[in-house]
Amino acid sequence: ALFRPEAMLDPQPRMGDSPLHWVEVESLFLTVAHPEQLLQRMATSGAPASIVEVIARFLERENGRVRLTAPGEWGVAWSPDRFGNPRVLFESGWEYALTCADRSQEQAPEHGHAMLRSSEVTTLVSFGIDNAVLLLAGSVAVMDALQDHRSFDYVLTNYFYNLQGAKFSTSRLHVVWAADIVEKTPATSDAVRYFLSRESPEQGETNFAVEEFVEVVNVDLAGALDGRIDLALATLDHTRPQSIDPALWPALELAVTRLGQAFRLDAVSVREAWD
Template structure:
């Protein structure tokens, strides 16, 4: 199952530092990357996760304006809180970069300047005159955070350059607005996108490939590289000093910086994205970032041929909360800090519930009542079948795994292998097969050797989804390192520990009452 040892670099979305993370943020790009990275390590491979915040995104400046602070102060503040939220959910980032930090700022700027110059030198860009809405009162262009109207594709209410409803990306002059606003003609640089790109083999489904192809046709195979926003890296090629670099257009330049950092961590002498690198690179993002991430990666790698694009893409649809989008502005959300620190919930069980929801093929729905019932059932089951069960294990396991149990184990491991691949990432099916393994436990006597082998298999398969539980059980069974398939039939080096250090409490009626107070908004459909 392990085969040739490989190196993987996984890069989840780079969140805007304008607020803390909620469970909708976690369940998509971050949990996907973490589950897959842990599974790769389980199989004997090496996997690293590098991410960071998108500090030069206009919404960070907008948040700073709301709080009457400088963008720098706001970005530093929320970057630290986002890093805490990821840690609380056991999302292991080998580096989580703050581009404004002194350690990284010079490198961040150098990568952007280097890439923009090479794109210009290689004639991989085009200049386009366009009309930008102008706010005379505040003396600024209405771009990004300050741009509001209706999507020109689906006509739903939207803001900035992207429509969260249909995934479209558009130029500011194309947004449908009420009118009466002054427009000014400006010139911006656009990235030329390659044509006839096969995305299906890289893990993108047909619907998203069709969305990308439609976007290319509508925008004449171009993607924005510069904009008119006071907050951002200056475009040093602009003699009028009116343009800044569009962070979404240059997000792959940011990722190339990650590739350089990864090379140092891995101890290799080339960027992880070097065209001759054997590092397998994987991008993980939500549908709202599909067009910018694909466009930036494909366009920049085409214009800078010494680099390859991502080898694979993990794309997820949104999570809804009780039928309506997670929304920070409407307070229709469950924050990570609220769930873990204020309510004392288990990050493991939250992760498992999120992973059980299919967001690969459709919008997922986090139903509060279902979650509470699911959570409490898992707590009860773990108490009865694992925490109490391990106490009845014999001190020494004499018999090897029976043929019948080996066959069922093989089926379990095979299912996980099939659904935890970058070309076919379906963790909800992996959780379903895990549920079958949990049901099997009911027919196994905890006083027998079979229970030892069942528990061992459980700790391995649960580890990517519930890392704290998987690691705790694995160590209790006498193993010092993290779980790996290669060690399944290896004799433990330590004695059996029958007291599992797990603190799991069911969700109380008090939490249920507070959960009912979450702002609720019905879908328009």
């Protein structure tokens, strides 16, 4: 979200005890012309109601304004203000979108620029709750303000995924090497996908617990599912086609329908697919 100096309570210098030096800096903001339309499009793009509500609160608190520049020198430079203070671009999500489209056009020029309003390319962006304001309120508002461009068509969002009950963090030297769990343990890649799909943090924070993963692999998969598959294979008569019991058809059709709905671009849910 935006950080406003006037919101600080009893500000103190980060180092030493010298008095703070206040500097007036001009920033650029973009006013969202139609906030309700913006929120409606977020909902139809696949953002869950809880995240749309985050954006709604942000727009209300900021009076419909999205910050475009911030004071400082770290980042993509913008022209200094009238006092000579350096400024950088604050809202980088739209730059990310345009850069992705530029790279895509380089690789597949026949599809054109994906972020143009005239484009027939379907675009999707995936991000966590901590980037919701940046990529939804900021990027969508800026892209809407550009005459010939549009934002991403669909969004795939998630909340935080903890590790052993604590925040998964690079500052704690946590890093994901996707192949390690398969190459260095007896677990298969399918087992990992199965567990991660079950625990997907789509509607709220979830947790990867090693002991629970081991139990799911040993009990649910190797213990139960593998045994049922072996039993089914053993009873098959491979010399002639097998028919499905008519009593099972309704349940099978419902499961296939739910699986298809779980991968609709405006409502992706790997948890639902797992179920």
